[in-house]
Amino acid sequence: MPVDPKQRRAARHAQPADSAAQQTRRKAPITVDRITDAALEVVATQGYDALTMRSVAGMLDTGPASLYAHVVNKADIDELIIGRLCAQLVLPQPDPAAWREQILDVCAQIRDQYLQYPGISRAALAMVSTNLDVMRVSEGMLGILLAGGIEPQTAAWAIDALSLYVSAYALEHSLVTQRQSKAGDDWVLSRDELVSRFTALPEDQFPQTRRYANELTSGTGHERFDFTLGLIVDNLTRTRPPA
Template identity: 75%
Template structure:
């Protein structure tokens, strides 16, 4: 007699729920993330998930916490605080871009998840080590996090819409330049004149530009001896 093969399903756990949620987002985008879609990946009914999670907001906190847990945070170095913050923000951006639209979950996230707070702790430590005043550093973390999440959300929306066969709203740079230079000269003289500049640069170049503007402003308030050489 052949041995009996067990058809028993693995138990539902928080880790498996997070794995399934990330699978849904990676394959179909954040808009498709629901308790029902997660349950479908796990081969179970939605009711079985509620023994482990409270609601969709709870799942949002868990998936952002998972991404934060995977981030490597540098040991604060006063001499390279700007580069360190830039690196951390870039890593968060890249995590978000792996999962289309997932940064929407981060935008409405209430502080409380320990993995998310670990990233806030690391960024705060870097800014303080660089000489940024505590209140400024605290608000800077919020501003930087909002910018990174907003940037990633916009990029994800562009990628998703470009992939759609019936949505042609995403124009090429050449089309954008042509549109701007065709505007009425008496109403839009500057936009027409600087159409090339307005449409220049890749997404990540613009990301670096905006991030450096924010970091430059933080550096203004640091005593000269504490600034980066």
């Protein structure tokens, strides 16, 4: 029986098993921006530990070899993803009257960016980056501190100290969250359990820990973060680097 011409036309225009969107994604050229997008998606959905050349390539429906025409290695991707996050930060015009609030706000922005991507602050640790987006943030922070009358050497080291603390804080937060998400993992204790354990310690060996158990375990949200940054920033005007 002859096939109806409409059926023939429908067959020619029928999509294969893969959707048109999937075909378009596969055929789209690999670029640095797409590699960065894919890397951030890996971290957002699977955590930083899952970030490899292979996992990024998988997000792009290609093989790892395809990435090497655009990036050098995994460390290069680390710099790209931190650069992408830095590009999204809003840097103020340095104001001598508001420099303290400005520097704390920039640090809080960096913290919030890191917390969106579990463990991503590891990529920033021990990185001396020449990525322009990363350097834009360092330049902005330096300008804020200098506007506040901080000595240049003190300001330079302060940026390093603040960056290290923000990265460490975000990393600890991601590790705790990761452990809390695992059923049966009892390494992360509630505050009530910590207080109970501290107050049960032998009094002759741990008198201060028992007495100040509530103080030792206090702090909600980002209170400890704000406290520590405040300690650093409030001492900058009194700090002098060694000669």
